[in-house]
Amino acid sequence: MTRRPSFTVRPIGVVHSPITSRANAPRQGAEGAPDAWIELDPSLVRGLTRMRVGMELIVLTWLHRARRDVLRVRPRSDRRQRLAGVFATRSPDRPNPIGVHRVTLREVEGARLLVGPIEAIDGTPVIDIKYAMPNY
Amino acid sequence: MTRRPSFTVRPIGVVHSPITSRANAPRQGAEGAPDAWIELDPSLVRGLTRMRVGMELIVLTWLHRARRDVLRVRPRSDRRQRLAGVFATRSPDRPNPIGVHRVTLREVEGARLLVGPIEAIDGTPVIDIKYAMPNY
Secondary structure, eight states, rough: OOOOEEEEEEEOEEEEOOOOGGSOOOSTTTTOOOOEEEEOOGGGGGGTTTTTTOEEEEEEEETTSSOOOOOOEEEEEOOOOOOEEEEGGGSSSSOOHHHHHHHHEEEHHHHHHHHEEEEOOOOEEEEEEEEETTTO | OOOOOOEOOOOOEEEEEEEGGGSSSSTTTTTOOOOEEEEEEEEEEGGGGTOTTTTTTEEEOTTTTTTTSSEEETTOOOOOOOOEGGGGGGOSSSSEEEEEEEEEEEEETTEEEEEESSSOTOOEEEEEEOOTTOOO
């Protein structure tokens, strides 16, 4: 493959959550994760036009505590603890540590969104928010 | 919000697809999109360990033809064509133009994965691949 250019991701906001470390974060949102506030950059608030409470959203985060040099992990789902490639897992450790979180929008207050459940830790940069299609 | 640092995304691969322009791309994978090959960077092939044909995956792409300076669009789903914020839509135009594609893994050949259906255009950089949980 030809060497391809890199891209710059600029955070659009940040997660404010009661979860403060990877050690006490649920592995997935559906495993008892709390709601959290996303504080959007005020310059982007027009991007929230017609957001409605109750919508399902996909939040993309930058997993800033993850390792980018890991290609294989031992997934907890495998009792035999065999190595699996990170692209076959949900490991936060991967070359581009982007988290994908399907959430429900609970509240909107100006440039702040309450969403959940979400397993991201406090201070996690948010890099995108999208409408989540059914079954997606 | 405090100004936050940017991050560098390095593509992990590229999409080879019969779709060659935004004009002839389906808007979503479920709308008649074809299968496409993802050519992974050979240095990352260990990250495919235990990938199995039939798995559901989430592919993240960098929508390199998208505009990053757009915050509101007129979604086709709205007959009244009212403006909506990009974060309430699936518009490819958005500050960090990352595509989220839920696909099925059809074939694996070395560092190449046949996946689909996927609406990404030929040459689209791939930035992550993850296991897709049911209903996610």
